[in-house]
Amino acid sequence: MDARHRGITIRGNSAQIAFTYQGVRCRETISIPPTKAAQKELVLKRQAILYEISMGTFDYSKHFPHSRKAKEFRKTRADLYTIKEAMISWLQRNQTKLQKSTLQDYNSAIYYHLLPAFGELTISELTASKVKEWLSILPCSSKRKGNILIPLRQMFDELYHEEIIDKNPLQRVKNLPTKTREPEPFTQEEVTKILHELTGQAKNLIQFAFYSGLRTSELIALRWPDVDFENNRIFVTSAYVRGQFKTTKTKSGKREVTLQPQAKEALLTQQTFTRTQNQTVFHDPDTNQPWRDDQPIRKKVWIPALKKANIKYRNPYQTRHTFASMLLSRGEKPLWVASQMGHKDWGMIIKVYGRWIPQSK
Known part of the structure; x- marks a missing residue:
């Protein structure tokens, strides 16, 4: 291919597309028939990728769904990365640091409460109002509600400090006041x-x-x-x-x-x-x-x-x-x-x- 097609390397019945995304040099291989029409489509595909990257709309997994890089880059896109994906990944990374009883509590909060409620949302779709509305109908004590939110708070705090999100919606969700039980000591x-x-x-x-x-x-x-x-x-x-x-x-x-x-x-x-x-x-x-x-x-x-x-x-x-x-x-x-x-x-x-x-x- 001529200079107009730089970033594309033909290898028999496959081709490699090269581009830079988020400062990382990426190369992805795809299968194509050895025809000029297929090669022309390949050039258009790379141009589309470069345009989407420049506009900030590039979805790696959409273009290369089976790529290992796609999974990694997905984590940096708050508009694509689901809370379920982020939550499970967060738990796997942190489980060795947790006491056994704490891990059990987090698993219960995540799999019985948080994922059923928010798992299908992307990170960017979660808002403070959605969390508050959910808390208002959750049938448990204020203390329990606060405990259920702990892993979600920690995960979003981590996303914020890693600059994946610009604002942390959980910072606007205050724990509900808990009633201190009056002591009833025995005589x-x-x-x-x-x-x-x-x-x-x-x-x-x-x-x-x-x-x-x-x-x-x-x-x-x-x-x-x-x-x-x-x-x-x-x-x-x-x-x-x-x-x-x-x-x-x-x-x-x-x-x-x-x-x-x-x-x-x-x-x-x-x-x-x-x-x-x-x-x-x-x-x-x-x-x-x-x-x-x-x-x-x-x-x-x-x-x-x-x-x-x-x-x-x-x-x-x-x-x-x-x-x-x-x-x-x-x-x-x-x-x-x-x-x-x-x-x-x-x-x-x-x-x-x-x-x-x-x-x-």
């Missing part, structure tokens, strides 16, 4: 009644929960090496979530907790059950195996005990509230209580437990 009389209905390992677990303030996931992750009887303390370093040990959620969550007398008593009694068997302190008394999660505790231990004691149901997290209100009511400093609870500062203590803090005269 000392109620605690006594509940513990009276329990025996053995079940009693040790619930007694320790009331007097240590640990979250259930922290309780079932506690190991004997974390217990320091000599210095009257335990070390909270991990949580057991969905069958996996993980580090505490925040830096302040990793903490040293002073053993209250009743908590120490529960641990001393528990030694006879698990100290020589396994490093995990608390076990399911029915199987003598470590607890898998908090649900069996609630169903097999907590609910039956409250029913027998004829006490109004409150969830097991109220043992943590009971611990905090007990310490504050007896005059312990809020900052110290915050450290025992695993809060980074005492702001949360004042906000949630302010009415149990004695007023100074």
Whole structure:
């Protein structure tokens, strides 16, 4: 071919078209019959490609649907790249960085909520108003809605910083306000009644929960090496979530907790059950195996005990509230209580437990 046809190389029954797209030199091979008419069409095709590139409308996958480059360049076109494609790609790139429980949460949010709602849209088609409208009819709590949006927010933030999009619509979608449940701590009389209905390992677990303030996931992750009887303390370093040990959620969550007398008593009694068997302190008394999660505790231990004691149901997290209100009511400093609870500062203590803090005269 003559100079007018530069960028095209004929090779038997195929031809190679060369062009530059987004600063990258591209070469694509296509099959053509060895005729002048076919070669003329090839010249027109390259001219069309160059024109579309100059106008910013070039769709690589439309011209070369089977090209590996097409898949890569598609990712740079917000008007062509679908949210489904981007979301799945984002998850694959980031899954090794995520805790197992977090990955499960993201998979649930992505495949059960985000993709059915927005998967077929291109990146550029998603707007803040579409997300807000969808949230308004999503049948779950405000907190859950916020959690569902997390992977979508992270993906769009990444697209924005990579300059694939100029504006991030998720920045205009604020998380809905969540209602903070008012603490309903148990009275000392109620605690006594509940513990009276329990025996053995079940009693040790619930007694320790009331007097240590640990979250259930922290309780079932506690190991004997974390217990320091000599210095009257335990070390909270991990949580057991969905069958996996993980580090505490925040830096302040990793903490040293002073053993209250009743908590120490529960641990001393528990030694006879698990100290020589396994490093995990608390076990399911029915199987003598470590607890898998908090649900069996609630169903097999907590609910039956409250029913027998004829006490109004409150969830097991109220043992943590009971611990905090007990310490504050007896005059312990809020900052110290915050450290025992695993809060980074005492702001949360004042906000949630302010009415149990004695007023100074």
